[in-house]
Amino acid sequence: MKEVSYYPGCSLHGTAREYDESCRGVSDLLGIKLSELKDWNCCGASSAHCTDKDLSIALAGRNLDIANKGGRELLVPCVACFSRLKAAEAETEKEGVPIRYALDFFSDEPVIEEIKKRLVRPLSGLKIVCYYGCLAVRPPQLTGVKEYENPQHMDKLMGAIGAEPLPWSYKTDCCGSSLMLVRTDIVKKLTGRILSMAREAEVDCIVVGCPICQANLDTRQGELASETGETYDLPIIYFTELIGLALGHRDVKKWLSRHIVDPVKVLSARGLI
Amino acid sequence: MKPGEEIGERENSFLPKVVNASGETIDSCYQCRKCSAGCPVAYAMDILPHQIIRHIQYGHREKVLSCRTIWICASCYTCGVRCPNKVNIAGIMDTLRNMAINAGGKFGEKNVPVFHSVFLDAIKKGGRVYELGLIVQLKAKTREFLKDTALGWKMFRRGKIRLLPPPFSSKKEIREIFNVCEKGKRG
Structure with missing residues (x-):
């Protein structure tokens, strides 16, 4: 069994619980053991780098020190945490363990092969768009993603589990990120655009890999609907939840029950749940 | 100013300060x-954003540090990856916010x-961010008590809101990190 260190970050212990649960669930089925970093602290995203550079490096750096002591590759599901940990790594120029964003980690060829071997329920007929957001691809010096204007790795991963990813032009447009609580008007404007484009592509759901993108896209659809008079009811599903569904994980329904826009309706209409 | 006289440090100390702190070649913006x-x-x-860069080049410190833009920037890094001169504008926004706070x-x-x-207060106190505590503090400071209460209830019913702060035993270590950074700023 492969063992990696795991840095969940604050959101995954709260509002993004289903991302944490599905990351753990999928890893378990793939024979990957996740060892949570002992006494990890908040990476500081996004407020530390916005207000005090030294603090942002020190907060993220403490977690890197813990990970480096463990000596194992570090898996990070939250892309905001990933970005801050990579920034601290670049700033301190310390030789440490590889820091891997969960989407990149599960998109590695050997992992995709492992997933394909264990498929019990290919997601055929499920039309999706992959929404990467900002920090999964930018800045490319930190993420290492070459196709940062039109990334393909999530599309490839979703294709491997039988879903049908459609091309669209909003893969890497910003959702408003940490403005969610204080400038909700901006977040609604940006997510409204992303949701309308996905609706135009006639998909069943948007697939994401970031707790902030998920929250911003999922939680404001009711308000958008009442403010614009248009229909907004697109489920926003983590890629790990869909892998879990394709691998037949028994807790999938529990994960999906935590969403604001219900994903079960469309998945059962496609005969997948 | 007399002909031939150089513009000295007194006239424009802002540009070199932003260049130093951000490590960006602001001069290369055309x-x-x-x-x-x-x-x-x-x-x-x-x-x-392009006007911000121009104002920095001209040394318009007050204008730049008191503007709304630096707080609206969502740090999405779209600007920097598309810049033909590789100026990381989002990184400069971080520097400007740092400067505005220190000023x-x-x-x-x-x-x-x-x-x-x-x-940041939440991290300083608890080491990790506890979302419910954060929202309560935020409401107290912004006086927007009713905002998002219905949404909060929906999230609570779906098990997304944690009622107690997460366990974390290295609070002293985190406070020390904050102390060192705060001292660094004063010194």
């Missing part, structure tokens, strides 16, 4: 406006800096 064209939040800014004075946007300070 105002192509690609950053502003691709910025998803430009519509909510009072000064566009004190009035901020160009009300609640965004409040959010950042509440967020």
Whole structure:
């Protein structure tokens, strides 16, 4: 069994619980053991780098020190945490363990092969768009993603589990990120655009890999609907939840029950749940 | 100014300070406006990203540090990856926010800096961010008590809101990190 260190970050212990649960669930089925970093602290995203550079490096750096002591590759599901940990790594120029964003980690060829071997329920007929957001691809010096204007790795991963990813032009447009609580008007404007484009592509759901993108896209659809008079009811599903569904994980329904826009309706209409 | 006289440090000390702190070659910007064209939040800014760079080049410190733009920037890095001169504008925005906070004075946007300070207080106290505690503090500071209460209830019913702060035993270590950084700023 492969063992990696795991840095969940604050959101995954709260509002993004289903991302944490599905990351753990999928890893378990793939024979990957996740060892949570002992006494990890908040990476500081996004407020530390916005207000005090030294603090942002020190907060993220403490977690890197813990990970480096463990000596194992570090898996990070939250892309905001990933970005801050990579920034601290670049700033301190310390030789440490590889820091891997969960989407990149599960998109590695050997992992995709492992997933394909264990498929019990290919997601055929499920039309999706992959929404990467900002920090999964930018800045490319930190993420290492070459196709940062039109990334393909999530599309490839979703294709491997039988879903049908459609091309669209909003893969890497910003959702408003940490403005969610204080400038909700901006977040609604940006997510409204992303949701309308996905609706135009006639998909069943948007697939994401970031707790902030998920929250911003999922939680404001009711308000958008009442403010614009248009229909907004697109489920926003983590890629790990869909892998879990394709691998037949028994807790999938529990994960999906935590969403604001219900994903079960469309998945059962496609005969997948 | 007499002909032939050089513009000294006194006239424009702002540009070299921003260059030093951000590590960005601000001089290389030739105002192509690609950053502003691709910025998803430009519509909510009072000064566009390419104009911010121009103001820095001219040394307009007060104007830049008191504007709304630096708080509206969502750090999406679209500007920097498209810049033909590889100026990381989002990185410069971080530097400007740092400078605005250190300078004190009035901020160009009300609640965004409040959010950042509440967020950092939460880390300083608990080592990790506990979302419910953060929201309660934020409401107290912004006086927006009723905002998002229905949504909060929905999230609570779905098991997304944690009622107790997460366990964390290295609080002293985190406070020390904050102390060192705060001392660094004063010194």
